[in-house]
Amino acid sequence: MKIVAYIYTDPLIEEPPSEEIWGWEIDRIYQDLGRRDELDRLWQDCVEQRCDYLLVRRLDELGDSVRDIRQVLIKLQELGIELITTETEIEPQLNLLQLIDRMQSNRLSRRMRQGHARNRLKSLPPPGKAPYGYRRSKDKYTIDRSTAPIVKDFFDRFSIYGSLRGAVRYLEQKYHKKIAPSTGLRWLSNPVYRGDTAYLNGEVISDTHAAILSRDEAAQIDRLLHRNRRLPARTASAPRSLAGLVNCQNCGRMMTVTSVSAPRRTEGYLYLRPTNCDRDPQCKVIPYDRVLKAAIERICVDLPIAVDRSDMPNLDGFKAKISQDIIDKQQAIVQLPKLINSGVLDRETVDLRTYKLKTEISALQNRLAAFSPVNLQSLALTVSIPQFWLDLSESERRFYFREFIQSISIDPKLTDLNLQLHFIF
Structure with a gap:
């Protein structure tokens, strides 16, 4: 018993599948990409040597129109070859008109996808x-x-x-x-x-x-x-710079910023208190300004040390390599039209290759943009000056805190708060 398989792939809308998709012991696989040269070779081989089964993924892979598919089915019947589809079943109860109607619907959907794909090749x-x-x-x-x-x-x-x-x-x-x-x-x-x-x-x-x-x-x-x-919900828009960063070492709860006002006074007092503290007695509230001052003092001391100890990769080397890859692909795009003039490639193949190179360039540009634009070592020296933090507004301070700090742990029972910074890097 001889079993062969046929695969047709339209390069505009899909990638060629693996040859291991069948799950059968196949004697030979005929695979076409855009054209149907291998389908003609399949008929020649079946005439010279008998074949029992032909495997295809879908019925519409056998031709570009319903008429072409019909002729293939007639030829299979004449050669005594049984057709098996692996992705769509040919239901026995369907008559010829229903089968043709289903194939026409599939062909219409495929033509629409091809049209969208051609627009992509033109960057429309x-x-x-x-x-x-x-x-x-x-x-x-x-x-x-x-x-x-x-x-x-x-x-x-x-x-x-x-x-x-x-x-x-x-x-x-x-x-x-x-x-x-x-x-x-x-x-x-x-x-x-x-x-x-x-x-x-x-x-x-x-x-x-x-x-x-x-x-x-x-x-x-x-x-x-x-x-x-990385931040708790809604803390990104909180007006206070420490919102969403501070947690209590005793109960492990996140600490929220609470405003308390005194009678007949316009100004309020800000405190940090643990949310849903389950201790008895509950952990104490702490004045916000006290924690903020301690956090600034600690970051000025700990940040330069943490940056020096961190095993940061050579970002300049990564950037240079990605930039060179982008240049190489851009030069390849420039060279492709010459292959048409020399007859090596046709227009459709060049358009498809140009599109692939452009998508690869876009992906590389996104990777390049993801790198930090500043050197962390030099920035750490600037932000380790206390006056830098004191001159910032709360919104600006919030921005810089979250550039470096993942969380802040404090112990409300201790006088010095035992404040610990956990950096992002």
């Missing part, structure tokens, strides 16, 4: 409405000058204060533009605002249209989003 925007801040032109997104400043102001506000909900409230107060925090989060992570085009398959092409965010601004936003994920 995906179907649908343009994101807020842009208009849709013939072949790319263009900046909407009436709404783009609103989006840019939203990004700037988030970059300064690191608060998503704060930026959303700011947008409503200044521009009367009301959006949900989830919408704001999509804006912050949307590649379109960085001049890139993202597709449903997750691939991104860089520099397809004018950007509202620069690469450096986008990288800063990404770092802030990553940092905020």
